[in-house]
Amino acid sequence: MKPRQVICVLGTGPDFDLVEKLVAEVGGPGFSLDREFAMTTPDPRMLQSFESCLTNATFSATDRQAVSGHDSVAYILSPPMGDKDMSFLVAARMLALTAALLRAGATAVKCESSGLTHGRDRWLELADLAAGAPSLADLTTVLYYAWVKRPLSDDDRMYTCGMHLLGEPDVEIEADGLADPDRLDDWVELIDGLAVYLLTEVRAADIRSGEGFRLAPEAPRWILTRRACHRYADDDFFYNPYGYWLMTPG
Numbered sequence: 001m002k003p004r005q006v007i008c009v010l011g012t013g014p015d016f017d018l019v020e021k022l023v024a025e026v027g028g029p030g031f032s033l034d035r036e037f038a039m040t041t042p043d044p045r046m047l048q049s050f051e052s053c054l055t056n057a058t059f060s061a062t063d064r065q066a067v068s069g070h071d072s073v074a075y076i077l078s079p080p081m082g083d084k085d086m087s088f089l090v091a092a093r094m095l096a097l098t099a100a101l102l103r104a105g106a107t108a109v110k111c112e113s114s115g116l117t118h119g120r121d122r123w124l125e126l127a128d129l130a131a132g133a134p135s136l137a138d139l140t141t142v143l144y145y146a147w148v149k150r151p152l153s154d155d156d157r158m159y160t161c162g163m164h165l166l167g168e169p170d171v172e173i174e175a176d177g178l179a180d181p182d183r184l185d186d187w188v189e190l191i192d193g194l195a196v197y198l199l200t201e202v203r204a205a206d207i208r209s210g211e212g213f214r215l216a217p218e219a220p221r222w223i224l225t226r227r228a229c230h231r232y233a234d235d236d237f238f239y240n241p242y243g244y245w246l247m248t249p250g
Contacts, residue, residue: 001235003087003164005078005094005147006112008049009101014040014072022104023076026097030079039073046070050117053110053149058122066107066120075112076101084167091143091165092130099127113237114162116149137200140166144199150191153178154231157246158187160195164240168198169226172246190215190222194245212250221250 009019020033050059050067078094081087098109102120110117118126126146133139148162150171159172171194177183193215198204212221225246232239 001239001241002080002082003167003239003241004080004113004237005090005165006237007076007094007098008110008112009074009076009106010046010067010070010108011072011074011106012070013105014038014074015105016072016074018104019074019076019101022097022100026100027076027078027093031093031097032077034075034077037073037075040071042071043073046073050108050110053115053117058119059117060119060121063108063119070107081165081167087165087167088140088143091147092139095123095127095130095143095146099124111147111149111162111165113165114147114149115238116147116162118146140199141196144192144196148195150195151184151188158191159231159244160191161238161240163195163198164242166199167242168195169242170229170240170244171195171198172244173222174246174248190247194222194224194247198245207245213247222247223250 016033016038023031023033047064047067076097078090081090102109102123108120109123126142130139130142133142143166147165148160150160151158152161153159156178157172157174158178160170163170171191173187173190178187194213207224209224209226211224213224214221225248226243227246228243229240
């Protein structure tokens, strides 16, 4: 299945005609409001669902109240994405659409394709940064922080979810000390370093399993291994057809 951006949008006093208008104007061709699953009643599962999508402190008490007080639910779908260039275009348009919906009265948004949400202010900040990005590399970095969830963990690995929305493999780390809270920032820095490298450097397309990666010339060396995505079923929105780059100590 080709990757696809799907966002869940909450609001009060639903106006799905306005939502559809913004989807067409800001999202553009291939973007759609899923009328079949649109709801004009509150969904009691949403607060827990949004809570499970958090990875940082940008979701405030006001944002939680907005989720609790919603009375409508809409799902916005992007067109399926077939290559990296299209993925970037779709990611940028979906971020602009997210901001347009929030400014038009939506109260909360989460990404169903990576399990990530931000608070309203953070969504708007990211959209403004993307709109004013002075370079493609800067835009790419903003889109990474907007759509890629990290850090996640299972068993003995830490990993990202959402790189498929930008046309690249997700990133994993397997090493001792991943559960040490004092080292969390270091692991996130390493994950971000490789992920942004994959997204912004031309040389990244030529990486092969067995090669090394360092954050800096004197930093520890990590061995890269490319592997397929077995964490999610291939019809799951989280599934990454590009697989993973696994980092292990060199």
